[in-house]
Amino acid sequence: xxxxxxVARIAGVSVATVSRALSMPEKVSAESLExxxxxxxxxxxxxxxxxxxxxxxxxxxxVVLVPDIANPFYSLFIRAxxxxxxxxxxxxxxxxTRGTHERELEYIRRVETRLADGIIQLRPSSEKSLxxxxxxxxxxxxxxxxxxxxxxxxxxxxxxxxxxxxYLISLGHxxxxxxSGLKDNPHTVDRLEGYKDALRSAxxxxxxxxxxxxxxxxxxxxxxxxxxxxxxxxPTAVFSMNxxxxxxxxxxxxxxxxxxxxxxxxxxxxxIAYAKYCDPSLTTISQxxxxxxxxxxxxxxxxxxGEPLSQTECVLPTEFIIRKSTAPVKIS
Amino acid sequence: xxxxxxVARIAGVSVATVSRALSMPEKVSAESLExxxxxxxxxxxxxxxxxxxxxxxxxxxxVVLVPDIANPFYSLFIRAxxxxxxxxxxxxxxxxTRGTHERELEYIRRVETRLADGIIQLRPSSEKSLxxxxxxxxxxxxxxxxxxxxxxxxxxxxxxxxxxxxYLISLGHxxxxxxSGLKDNPHTVDRLEGYKDALRSAxxxxxxxxxxxxxxxxxxxxxxxxxxxxxxxxPTAVFSMNxxxxxxxxxxxxxxxxxxxxxxxxxxxxxIAYAKYCDPSLTTISQxxxxxxxxxxxxxxxxxxGEPLSQTECVLPTEFIIRKSTAPVKIS
DNA sequence: TTGTATGCGTTATCAG
DNA sequence: CTGATAACGCATACAA
Numbered sequence: 001x002x003x004x005x006x007v008a009r010i011a012g013v014s015v016a017t018v019s020r021a022l023s024m025p026e027k028v029s030a031e032s033l034e035x036x037x038x039x040x041x042x043x044x045x046x047x048x049x050x051x052x053x054x055x056x057x058x059x060x061x062x063v064v065l066v067p068d069i070a071n072p073f074y075s076l077f078i079r080a081x082x083x084x085x086x087x088x089x090x091x092x093x094x095x096x097t098r099g100t101h102e103r104e105l106e107y108i109r110r111v112e113t114r115l116a117d118g119i120i121q122l123r124p125s126s127e128k129s130l131x132x133x134x135x136x137x138x139x140x141x142x143x144x145x146x147x148x149x150x151x152x153x154x155x156x157x158x159x160x161x162x163x164x165x166x167y168l169i170s171l172g173h174x175x176x177x178x179x180s181g182l183k184d185n186p187h188t189v190d191r192l193e194g195y196k197d198a199l200r201s202a203x204x205x206x207x208x209x210x211x212x213x214x215x216x217x218x219x220x221x222x223x224x225x226x227x228x229x230x231x232x233x234x235p236t237a238v239f240s241m242n243x244x245x246x247x248x249x250x251x252x253x254x255x256x257x258x259x260x261x262x263x264x265x266x267x268x269x270x271x272i273a274y275a276k277y278c279d280p281s282l283t284t285i286s287q288x289x290x291x292x293x294x295x296x297x298x299x300x301x302x303x304x305x306g307e308p309l310s311q312t313e314c315v316l317p318t319e320f321i322i323r324k325s326t327a328p329v330k331i332s
Numbered sequence: 333x334x335x336x337x338x339v340a341r342i343a344g345v346s347v348a349t350v351s352r353a354l355s356m357p358e359k360v361s362a363e364s365l366e367x368x369x370x371x372x373x374x375x376x377x378x379x380x381x382x383x384x385x386x387x388x389x390x391x392x393x394x395v396v397l398v399p400d401i402a403n404p405f406y407s408l409f410i411r412a413x414x415x416x417x418x419x420x421x422x423x424x425x426x427x428x429t430r431g432t433h434e435r436e437l438e439y440i441r442r443v444e445t446r447l448a449d450g451i452i453q454l455r456p457s458s459e460k461s462l463x464x465x466x467x468x469x470x471x472x473x474x475x476x477x478x479x480x481x482x483x484x485x486x487x488x489x490x491x492x493x494x495x496x497x498x499y500l501i502s503l504g505h506x507x508x509x510x511x512s513g514l515k516d517n518p519h520t521v522d523r524l525e526g527y528k529d530a531l532r533s534a535x536x537x538x539x540x541x542x543x544x545x546x547x548x549x550x551x552x553x554x555x556x557x558x559x560x561x562x563x564x565x566x567p568t569a570v571f572s573m574n575x576x577x578x579x580x581x582x583x584x585x586x587x588x589x590x591x592x593x594x595x596x597x598x599x600x601x602x603x604i605a606y607a608k609y610c611d612p613s614l615t616t617i618s619q620x621x622x623x624x625x626x627x628x629x630x631x632x633x634x635x636x637x638g639e640p641l642s643q644t645e646c647v648l649p650t651e652f653i654i655r656k657s658t659a660p661v662k663i664s
Numbered sequence: 665t666t667g668t669a670t671g672c673g674t675t676a677t678c679a680g
Numbered sequence: 681c682t683g684a685t686a687a688c689g690c691a692t693a694c695a696a
Contacts, residue, residue: 003673014683019675029681049445051673054386055688061425069414070407070605079401082428086435091447093393093423096414103418113381115423218609247609254611273402277550277579279586279611335689346667351691361665383689387672 002043011039022047059116062300063093063107066122071216071244072272073289074122077142080293081120088301090117097123111137117304120296124148124186138303142296144287145186151303152313153296157187160285160318161194161239164267167283167320168237169202172329173265177210177235179224179245185216191241191269210235214245221248228264229256236264236329243268243275243284250278250325261327271321280324288316334375343371354379391448394632395425395439398454403548403576404604405621406454409474412625413452420633422449429455443469449636452628456480456518470635474628476619477518483635484645485628489519492617492650493526493571496599499615499652500569501534504661505597509542509567511556511577517548523573523601542567546577553577557584560596568596568661575600575607575616582610582657593659603653612656620648 008015013032021028021036028036039045053059064081066074078092085092093116095107104123110116118138124145133139141148144155168176178195181188192211199206212227214220221240228234229252240246246268250260258264260280268275271286295314302309340347345364353360353368360368371377385391396413398406410424417424425448427439436455442448450470456477465471473480476487500508510527513520524543531538544559546552553572560566561584572578578600582592590596592612600607603618627646634641 005673015674016676016683016685017681020682023675027681032682046441046444046446048386048673049442049447050382050386050389050391051688052675053447054380054382054672054690055674055676057382057688059382069401069411070404072402072404072407075402075404075407078426079428082401082426083430086438091393091425091442094410094414094426096411098415106418109378110381110423112378114378115381115385218605222609247606250611251609273550274579274606274610277554277583277610278606279582336691337689347690348667348669348692349665352666355691359665364665380689383672384691386674386688387690387692389672 002045003048004045006043007036007039007045010042011035057114059114060089061091061093061116062118062120062297062304063095063110063116064120064122065095065097065104065107067097067099069094069096072274073242073270073287076272076289077122077293080290081297084294084297088297090297090301108133108137118300120300138300140296140300140303142292143186144292145190147186147189150312151299151309153292153299153316154313155287155292155316155318157190158194158197160269160320161191161241162197163194163320164269164283164285165195165198165239166201167322168239168265168267168326169198169204171237171265171326173235173237174204174329175207175210175233175235175237176204177212177228177238179212179214179221179238179240179249181214181216181241183213188241195239214241214248216242216245218244218248218251221245222252223248225249225252229253229258234264237326238264238266240266240268243270243272243282246282246284246325247274247278261325262330265326265329267326271319275321276323283323283326284321286319286321288318292316334377335380336377338375339368339371339377342374343367389446391446392421393423393425393448394450394452394629394636395427395442395448396452396454397427397429397436397439399429399431401426401428404606405574405602405619408604408621409454409625412622413629416626416629420629422629422633440465440469450632452632470632472628472632472635474624475518476624477522479518479521482644483631483641485624485631485648486645487619487624487648487650489522490526490529492601492652493523493573494529495526495652496601496615496617497527497530497571498533499654500571500597500599500658501530501536503569503597503658505567505569506536506661507539507542507565507567507569508536509544509560509570511544511546511553511570511572511581513546513548513573515545520573527571546573546580548574548577550576550580550583553580554584555580557581561585561588561590566596569658570596570598572598572600575602575604575614578614578616578657579606579610593657594662597658597661599658603651607653608655615655615658616653618651618653620650624648 097104121141124143141152212224214224268282268284271284275282429436453473456475473484544556546556600614600616607614
């Protein structure tokens with residue numbers, strides 16, 4: 001309730017001195033400083049940051065645009081992001097888009113109207129995406145996939161997928177099913193390329209029937225797995241494009257009496273916390289979610305503050321984690 | 333870049349008219365309205381919300397204080413929260429406290445300095461908590477437990493726990509282990525009371541040795557379960573105070589050759605998404621996370637807007653969900 | 665219905 | 681080192 005003027009009056013100095021005492025104490029005499037601090041304590045002065053932000057034309061907030069915060073990979077990422085933001089004095093506005101463009105626009109509008117200083121984009125924006133973020137607003141893309149323009153933090157999805165499928169092939173698998181995300185999702189596209197790369201280098205022909213489409217939810221994984229159960233010549237291994245679909249698929253396979261990994265190997269992607277605790281534990285690719293979050297925030301703040309970027313794109317390494325859901329193909 | 337003044341100049345009206353055209357169009361003639369809109373389009377005017385917020389002494393943002401956003405129950409809650417906030421034109425500032433009081437204070441300070449209009453508190457604040465939120469700042473407690481002061485959204489933890497343990501008893505279990513949260517956590521306290529209630533009404537004596545303390549993480553559940561494996565007279569059922577610890581415990585039990593539910597039943601709490609997909613699927617208590625999120629936001633906004641509260645505390649119903657992790661006790 | 669003028673709390677400029 | 685004062689962009693009381 002009390003403003004800088006009250007403090008000035010009580011302290012017997014000008015408002016300018018109070019302001020200086022707060023933002024550059026070294027420019028103020030020890031005597032004034034003391035009087036100001038005493039006055040601040042006396043009237044319980046809390047600076048009005050709304051006014052400060054208005055004056056400095058900065059909100060000191062960034063929005064994070066995320067497809068679904070309930071996805072454990074994203075929540076891990078965001079946790080790291082928030083941590084870094086807080087360290088640097090920035091707030092993070094949660095922008096859960098739930099896949100709708102309308103909500104996304106709403107958040108973009110927030111930075112256009114100065115309520116946020118920049119955006120961290122976790123939604124993989126396909127090239128045909130209509131509402132691209134205006135070029136003049138600070139933004140870093142951290143969706144992890146290729147085909148993004150502007151500053152980005154990402155992993156090499158294609159190479160990671162190839163590593164995984166190479167491994168399955170090394171175990172003797174030749175018919176390797178895929179549970180993919182939606183067809184036009186950039187993650188799907190990149191990882192599918194990696195899958196094809198691996199097949200190609202092993203001389204295995206690509207079979208379209210081995211691709212089951214999901215949408216990255218457990219439920220979709222559960223459904224997709226039926227496609228494999230019912231095949232006359234079913235795959236001996238399945239490469240799922242994320243852990244959640246793999247976990248859903250395991251449910252189906254086990255219910256159908258297919259043993260994992262004896263009858264069928266299955267792999268995931270992301271290494272969410274549950275991958276280690278499901279039964280059997282899941283062979284997967286670990287993304288450095290926290291590292292990505294930190295770096296994305298650092299990069300965005302650099303852009304906002306107008307500092308030069310040492311690199312406009314940063315590709316982080318993934319880790320290949322072998323657990324119990326994969327085994328050599330059965331000799332039958 | 334262009335301000336309301338530019339619009340006024342181009343439109344040939346006063347700034348007041350432009351302002352009114354935006355916030356109360358009904359008070360402006362159709363003619364002026366049209367000129368204003370044309371001018372807005374012409375100069376691509378975007379109102380400076382920083383100025384508007386400053387002027388109206390409101391930030392139109394609320395902070396949500398959460399112990400750990402990576403916990404799936406919380407992320408579900410927050411998703412609903414954000415949804416509602418966006419509908420009402422509010423932003424949500426993510427405040428992941430990670431259990432530290434310092435970070436919590438930082439966020440409380442944010443509303444004291446006008447950067448947020450209120451707080452939704454998900455952290456269960458024990459009575460001895462040092463940094464309670466000042467009474468004059470709008471706040472609703474949504475941690476779900478009793479012993480909170482001020483407006484609150486919660487469930488009846490005690491009754492829910494009793495329901496669960498009653499069920500185990502009805503299956504013939506008499507030695508029922510507990511994997512609890514930290515001892516002084518209000519959730520732990522409430523749910524333990526429910527456990528004791530159930531024992532009491534069944535005439536079973538409470539045995540302190542059957543309580544294993546965890547901290548609501550999967551890892552702690554995994555460890556806690558060892559306590560039961562090594563007992564000479566081990567429990568035939570385990571009531572875990574959340575799903576994650578239950579899932580961790582299942583890992584240990586299965587590794588020790590204890591079959592679930594044949595040799596030991598196990599139950600959880602929260603009904604996170606994975607509870608349905610783990611093996612065996614988990615009998616648990618479902619909390620209406622989304623409903624709670626919505627209600628908490630509604631209640632907070634009412635407080636912020638100064639509207640009267642119809643009720644200061646709201647207890648939401650839980651749902652008891654029986655899956656495959658529980659079975660009648662073995663006759664041996 | 666419209667315009668003029670004032671003030672919101674702070675920072676920054678410029679004299680002293 | 682300090683003080684007076686002008687912005688910042690918008691909303692609104694008041695007058696027309």
